[in-house]
Amino acid sequence: MTELILRLQQGETDTKVTVNQEQFTIGRLPECDLYLPFGGVSRKHALLRKKANGSWAIEDLGSKNGTQVNQSFVTTAKELQNGDIIWLGNVKLEVLLPISAMQLMSQQVSSEGAEQRTILRNVEQLQQQWIAADSRNNEIDNKDKSIARLKDLVDIAKNLCAAASIEEIFSQVQQVVFRYLDSIDRLALLIDVNGCNHLELVNAATRYASEQKYLAADGSWISRSICQKVFEEKVAIQTADTHKDERFAGEHSILVKGIRSAMAVPLWDETKVVGVLYADAHLSSYHWADDGEEELSFFSALANLVASSVQRWLLVEKLKTEEVIRHRLERYHSPAVVQQLISVGGLPDGRLPTTESEISILFADLVGFTALSERLTPTAIAQLLNNLFEEMLQEVFGYGGTLDKYIGDCIMAFFGAPEPLVDHAERATAAAKGMLTRLQQLNANGFWQEPLQLRIAINSGRAVVGDVGSSQRVDYTALGATINLAARMEAVCPPGECVISEATYQMLSQPLDFHEMGDYRFKGIDRLVKVYQTKMS
Numbered sequence: 370m371t372e373l374i375l376r377l378q379q380g381e382t383d384t385k386v387t388v389n390q391e392q393f394t395i396g397r398l399p400e401c402d403l404y405l406p407f408g409g410v411s412r413k414h415a416l417l418r419k420k421a422n423g424s425w426a427i428e429d430l431g432s433k434n435g436t437q438v439n440q441s442f443v444t445t446a447k448e449l450q451n452g453d454i455i456w457l458g459n460v461k462l463e464v465l466l467p468i469s470a471m472q473l474m475s476q477q478v479s480s481e482g483a484e485q486r487t488i489l490r491n492v493e494q495l496q497q498q499w500i501a502a503d504s505r506n507n508e509i510d511n512k513d514k515s516i517a518r519l520k521d522l523v524d525i526a527k528n529l530c531a532a533a534s535i536e537e538i539f540s541q542v543q544q545v546v547f548r549y550l551d552s553i554d555r556l557a558l559l560i561d562v563n564g565c566n567h568l569e570l571v572n573a574a575t576r577y578a579s580e581q582k583y584l585a586a587d588g589s590w591i592s593r594s595i596c597q598k599v600f601e602e603k604v605a606i607q608t609a610d611t612h613k614d615e616r617f618a619g620e621h622s623i624l625v626k627g628i629r630s631a632m633a634v635p636l637w638d639e640t641k642v643v644g645v646l647y648a649d650a651h652l653s654s655y656h657w658a659d660d661g662e663e664e665l666s667f668f669s670a671l672a673n674l675v676a677s678s679v680q681r682w683l684l685v686e687k688l689k690t691e692e693v694i695r696h697r698l699e700r701y702h703s704p705a706v707v708q709q710l711i712s713v714g715g716l717p718d719g720r721l722p723t724t725e726s727e728i729s730i731l732f733a734d735l736v737g738f739t740a741l742s743e744r745l746t747p748t749a750i751a752q753l754l755n756n757l758f759e760e761m762l763q764e765v766f767g768y769g770g771t772l773d774k775y776i777g778d779c780i781m782a783f784f785g786a787p788e789p790l791v792d793h794a795e796r797a798t799a800a801a802k803g804m805l806t807r808l809q810q811l812n813a814n815g816f817w818q819e820p821l822q823l824r825i826a827i828n829s830g831r832a833v834v835g836d837v838g839s840s841q842r843v844d845y846t847a848l849g850a851t852i853n854l855a856a857r858m859e860a861v862c863p864p865g866e867c868v869i870s871e872a873t874y875q876m877l878s879q880p881l882d883f884h885e886m887g888d889y890r891f892k893g894i895d896r897l898v899k900v901y902q903t904k905m906s
Contacts, residue, residue, distance in 0.1 A: 373417065373425045373449070374465040375403070385465070388425075393417040395457060396430070409434050409458020418446065425449045425466075434458045439551045440576075452552055452650065454577075461577070525671065529678040535560075538678045539572035545671060546648060547576050550664055552630065553648040555584065557591055560636070560644035560679055561600070562686075568596055568645060595633050596645045603642055605634040607665045634669045636676035643679050646672045723835030728785035729797035729827055729873060730847060730855040731770070733761060733804055736822040736864040738778040753817060754778060760811060761823075764803035768796040773846050779859075783847050786834040794829050794876035801825045801867040802903075824862040828855035829873040850894075857891035858900060871899040 373388040386403055395403040396413040405414070411432035418426050426446040429436040436443040437456040449455075451466040525545055532538040539558050546556050555575050559568040570588035575581050584590065599606055609630050631649040635642045646668065735741075735757065742750055758775060765772060765782045769790060773781040784800070785793030805823060812820040830851035836843045854870060862868040874880050883901040890897055 373419075375455075376463040376465055377405075378461050378463070388417055391419040394430075395462075405457065405460055407458065407460050410460055411458075414457050415443075415455075420448070425464075427455065432457070450551075526674050529674055532678055532682075535571050535679070535682050538675065538682065539574070542646070542671065542675055543574045546668070547574075549667060550648065552650055553632070554650040555590070555648065557588065557647045558644065558675075558679075559588075559591070559596055559600075559647060560683070561642070562683070566600075568593075568600060591647060592631055592633075592649065595631055596647055599633045599635050599645050599647075600642055603635050603637060605632075605665055605669050607632040607668075632665060632668055634665070634672040636672050636679055638676040638680040641680075643676055643683065646675060723833055723837065724786070725831055726786040726789065726834045727793065727830070728783045728832050728834065728847060728851070729793045729829040729876075730773075730781070730783045730832065730852050731765075731797050731801060731825060731827050732855050732859045733780040733782075733801070733823050733825045734859055735778040736824055756816070757821070760807055760816075761804050764800045764807060767803065768800040770796065770800055771845070774844065783832070783834070783852075786832075786847070794827075794873045795878060797827050797829075798867070798869060798873070798877065798882075801827060805865065805867065822864040824859055824864060825867040826855050826858035826862050826869075827867065827873050828852075828858060828870040829876055830854075854891065854894060854898065857894065858889075858898070861886075861889055861900060863902070866902055868900050868902045871901070874899075874901045 373393075375386045375388060377384045377386060388402075390402070393403065393416070394401045394413060395405060395410075395415045395417070397406055397410045398404070398412045401413065411430070411434070413430045414432040415436045416428045416430055418428065420426055426448045427436065427438065427443060428446050429443045434457075438447050438449070438453055440454075440456070449464045449466075451464060453464040455462040455464065525541065528541045529538060532541060535558075542558065543556055546553060553576065555573065557573040558571050560571050561567060562569050562571070570586075570591065573584055573586075573588065573591075575584055595606055598604065631647070633645055633647045636644040636646060648668070735754075741753070745753070754775075758780065761780055762772060765780070768784065769788075770782045770784045771786060773783055775781070782800070783793075784790055784796045790796060804825065808816075808821060808823055811817075828851055830849075832847045832849040832851045834847045835845065837846050837848070838844050858868055858870065868886060869883060874883060877883070880901075883903045886900045886902040888897040888899050
């Protein structure tokens with residue numbers, strides 16, 4: 370007699386019950402063949418009956434809560450397949466059929482069956498195959514199945530188009546997969562989020578909600594080797610029994626993770642693979658010997674629809690990130706530099722990494738600001754600085770400079786970072802001349818109640834440049850001895866002029882615009898520094 374085994378899972382207890390008689394009752398009464406004294410189970414709940422061909426069927430005996438097989442209520446005798454899940458109230462029973470029984474039911478035996486348990490297909494060949502019904506069915510069944518699938522295809526596409534988040538996209542996929550593919554226990558969506566050929570698990574689910582909490586959030590239960598092959602080679606893989614599949618003989622992790630059958634297809638949006646749709650089960654899916662090609666085709670067609678939605682989601686997320694980065698970078702850089710930084714990418718969390726760069730640093734200070742502050746109200750001071758900084762920043766950005774910060778009435782800017790500039794000294798001095806010339810024109814047009822003057826100092830050399838700060842506040846800034854010297858030099862600059870260090874002077878292609886001012890010793894610097902100046906008129 371062909372035996373049937375039921376695996377009872379109650380809490381952490383896992384018990385196997387052998388059914389070795391042609392009629393087998395299950396219920397809450399002690400006289401039942403399988404005694405289940407649990408909530409939701411009726412006194413005589415269900416009956417297992419062995420059929421003439423050796424297969425098994427289950428019938429509901431008028432139970433209060435009904436009998437379900439794979440979440441579908443049993444109304445008439447339901448034939449059982451290996452891996453089916455029977456629910457009696459809150460009790461879960463898993464159907465385990467020995468190999469001999471599977472051979473009687475499927476007629477797929479020996480090496481021929483083994484060869485058919487693994488399918489590897491180019492996804493282009495599978496895109497439309499699932500719409501056409503299986504040739505083994507009759508013509509009427511084919512027509513009905515095609516109509517049903519086409520309708521579902523339209524509904525799936527509509528729902529995916531309306532999905533605004535990755536959670537909504539996965540929810541749609543989850544519903545469809547668990548409805549059509551009875552043998553699948555777990556489902557995962559992996560996406561190359563950053564476009565660096567690294568798959569990240571973005572969502573996963575189990576068939577039964579009660580088992581969701583046991584699904585590791587880090588994706589350690591997923592066969593990464595299968596997913597990586599699917600992603601890199603743009604192929605669809607289906608294996609009905611990993612233990613007998615020579616392709617996975619060396620994959621010890623697959624055995625450790627308890628993966629017995631698996632299916633994975635690429636999310637292929639036109640010419641680009643954006644991720645992988647993965648599903649697996651703890652039991653062998655022997656029915657794939659007959660239906661594997663069809664189910665893999667369906668899974669692949671679904672993945673094609675999902676790919677477009679995922680690609681749209683990735684684009685939206687990229688635009689959101691770019692907008693955040695853009696708003697932040699526009700505080701420091703000209704629009705042209707901002708666009709270049711965004712197009713290059715590589716800004717982790719919107720942050721610019723610190724690097725050592727060759728730069729020219731510029732300090733521009735408003736002359737007599739302390740005296741002005743004594744005469745003006747705080748509101749008037751703020752208005753003056755806002756208007757002045759707006760004008761001066763045009764010159765900094767015009768020559769590709771970066772705003773470091775405003776220090777009271779002082780502008781600190783540098784040239785040569787984040788994008789390297791060979792002519793950073795030329796740009797810094799040109800920006801200084803432009804600032805002084807612009808201020809002269811503003812004074813002539815009555816920019817303020819009285820003429821204003823700037824002192825500007827420039828130094829060139831190595832500096833550390835990048836985002837510096839805490840998790841709450843980050844500033845893009847330049848640090849080092851080069852910056853300290855430029856700040857000190859500003860004190861010796863005559864009003865309305867610009868002074869530069871010898872290091873800057875040596876880098877200029879036309880240094881004749883500057884003349885030597887003398888050697889100076891500055892606080893904290895243990896050497897004489899030669900300073901050059903130019904008169905702006």
